[in-house]
Amino acid sequence: MDDKYKANEPFRFFTRMHLSELTGLRASTLSQLLALIKEIPGSSIYHHTHRFLLQYQYLSPEPPNDFAYWVSEALGEDELGEKLSSIDTIQYSTIRSLREKIIQVIELYLKDDPLAKLKFSRPGEEFHFIKSISFVLAANYTAGDLKEFAQVLDKITLDSIYYHIFEARLRLERSSNDFSNWIEHSLGDKELAQKISRLDPYSYTLEELRRNIIALIEKQAII
Amino acid sequence: MAKIDEYIPIVGKPVIDDLRLLADKLKGRVIQHINSTRLGGGVAEILSRMVPFLKELGVDARWDVIKGGNDFFEVTKKFHNALHGSPQDISGGDFDIFMQASRANINEVDTYGDIVFVHDPQPVALIEKKAGNKWIWRCHIDISNPHLKVWHFLKDFVASYDAAVFSAPGFSQRLPVRQFLISPSIDPLSDKNRELSREIIDAVLRKYNIPAEKPIITQISRFDRLKDPAGVIDAYRLVKKYIDCQLILAGGAAVDDPEGQKVLEEVREKAQNDEDIHILLLPQSDIEVNALQRASAVILQKSLREGFGLTVSEALWKAKPVVASNVGGIPLQIKHKNSGLLCHSVEGAAFAVKQLLNNPRFALKLGENGREHVKNNFLITRHLKDYILLFLSLYHPEDIVYL
Incomplete structure (x- = not known):
């Protein structure tokens, strides 16, 4: 192989494992969901927008985030579900900005359709907020x-x-x-x-x- | 029992390497599991594998069991049913019996672990022995709608632990301690889940006089009202009107479940003399359970409440189409129409079973997806990883932990 592909510094592979921490917070309506999205820790926004990637390998394309899935499946708000799932996550470089975008999408939707506030999920199908705890450690692999x-x-x-x-x-x-x-x-x-x-x-x-x-x-x- | 490296062909070498890396971070700590029985039921089954695996990874894991008489286990069974939300007549005497046995255990059980990992309500009161060590309470039960008198009684103990662990998000409660979500798991190399030859499967069917040519619907469960065996028979009868099929209701009994025999008799009576209903009591016959699942066209899990429902994972691992109630941990295992079918009623269960029996391609796809989902999320290697992370989290309160 050509020398130009030798690195100045080797790449050290890390791995990340995660544990789900339950917050005990739950929402039955869109208003409750919105209020909690505004105040939960960033690690919870991160969890609900990324967990599908690791947990649903067999589904392609994966349901992009829990918020979208829940508003469609539990509240029957398919249009909002589509808007949330089409948020272009790669465009956001921080959890903070991603959270703001999610809030903006829900607020705009509620402004256009205030009746959406009146829908409740069935008992047992509430949205449960979970945090993602990441454990980062060096894997035993490097590449020169x-x-x-x-x-x-x-x-x-x-x-x-x-x-x-x-x-x-x-x-x-x-x-x-x-x-x-x-x-x-x-x-x-x-x-x-x-x-x-x-x-x-x-x-x-x-x-x-x-x-x-x-x-x-x-x-x-x-x- | 299989060695950890034997899982490499299933999950890949890097997954096992990661487990070793993680386990190394627990060197010098003693993990002490405590529950109420060594035999029967999902908890004992998991611990009988988890503890040797942790040891093989170099973690000093041990397992102790509390003692209790029949009266204690009758009360804890009532507690179990009450926490699942079914109405129970709980008296002050019941709490006295619970505390009497608990006090005897507090005196007798040595809680030497750096981390004491208590499983389910039976040993919960041992927390009174908490010294400078860390304590975790692992709840394997669906407590989304608990009988409040029992929950408030137990909650006072749970509040003194360092962390609580639940199997599904809906089970979490308002507690002053950290709560984690950890699903249980199945062991793909155990007798209950390993590949079986056609000869073994046929031999088991012959042993129980079950003809192989007629489609089989199976529910594997302890004989417990919360598993709704009567509802399973009703659903089977609705299917039977249109499709000539047979039903297997098979399960073992656990030492800490005195109610099982009574339920078994009720189920036999309800089945009357239908020769296509096979009611099998299979204490610890793991290979037979495996064979019956593999011989089935559809697996049912029509529970009214469910801690997690590992029988669903077992069936999905065998790439079987599953119809299961939308309760407890089951929706974590089945995404409706992707990796199985969820139901809410006898009629719904019967409709779903008919759909699967009449559409083998759809059934095959659900089974394949289900197996993939279990491989990614519900094998014992993932469970081991979660437990090690849980132990480490007791020493790291932050959201991003650099090990």
């Missing part, structure tokens, strides 16, 4: 060049891919996903870095994302 990187990527857990693509960018507020950052700054391949960061990770299953990133690397580097 692009070939090694693709090999590790092929076998690393989906939790690790998830961490470097989703968590690093949105929850830890880094400028881009970790893979693109490393490829641009340690390998100097801006083009490949951009191709990876242009993928909309929310529209793939994690396994598809893995395959797509590996395919982009193989195409670029001919390894």
Whole structure:
């Protein structure tokens, strides 16, 4: 393989595991949901907009977030469900800004259709707010060049891919996903870095994302 | 019992590597599980696997059991039913019996663990022994609509724990302690879930005189009213009008469930002499349960209340189409029309069973999705990971923990 694919700094793979913490907070109506979305911790917004990615690997495309699913399924507000599920999450670089967008979508909807406030979910189908507790630790894998990187990527857990693509960018507020950052700054391949960061990770299953990133690397580097 | 590396072909090596990395962070801590029985029921089944796995990963895990007489277990069964929301006549005498046995256990049980992990209400009062160690209360029961007298009695104990763990979001209560959501799991290599040859399946069917050629609907459950075996027979009879099928109701009995025999008799009486209804008492016959599930065309779990409903995970793991009530932890396992069918009534259950029996392709797709969902979320490797994270969270109050 060409020397240009040797990195200045090796890429160290991390993994992220998560535990769900129950808040005891629940909503039966859209107004209650909205009020709680405004005050719950960011780790709860994060949980409800991202948990499907890891838990529903077999569904493609996955239901994008719990808020959208609940307003459609439990309240029958399909139009709002569609608006919430089509929020382009990748455009938001912080949980704070994502939360504001969700609030704005619900408030606008309620302004146009105040009767939506009157709907209640059935007993047992309330929305339960959950927080995501992340545990970050180094996985036993590093890559010194692009070939090694693709090999590790092929076998690393989906939790690790998830961490470097989703968590690093949105929850830890880094400028881009970790893979693109490393490829641009340690390998100097801006083009490949951009191709990876242009993928909309929310529209793939994690396994598809893995395959797509590996395919982009193989195409670029001919390894 | 399988070794941890034997799970690599199922979940992949990196998942097992991650477990080892995590377990290493618990070095030097003793984890002490305490429950009320070593045999029978889902809790004992999980602990009999969880504890050896934790040990194999290098975690010093141990398992102790409290003692109690028949009167104690009759009261705790009443508590169990009351927490599930079914009306019970609970008297002051019941609380006295509970406290009497609890006091004996408080005197006898050594709570030596750095983390004492108490399962279900029976040993909950042991918290009175809390010293400088960490205590977790693990509730395996659906307490979304509990009998308030019993819940308030237990809540005073739970409030002294460091954390509580529930199997479904709807079970959480207003408590002054951290609450976590951890689903239980199945072991894909146990006798109950491992692959079986056609010969073994046929031999089990022959043993119980069940013809293989007629479609089989099965519910595997303890004989417990909350599992609604009577409703299952009603649903079967509605299906039977249109499709010539047979029903298996099979389950074991647990040491801490004195009511089982009575329910079994009621079910036998309701079945009358229908030769297509097979009522089987299978104490600890895991391979037979496995074979019956694999021989079935549809698996039913028509519970009225459900702690989690591991029999649903077992069936989905075998890629079986499942019809199950929308209660407890079941909706976490089944997304309606994606990985099974949810129902709310006898008629709904019968309709769903007919749909599946008449549409084998749809049934196959649901079963395949279900297996994939269980693989991602409800195998013992995920459960081990969650428990280790839970133990670590007791020492890390923050939302993002760097280990």
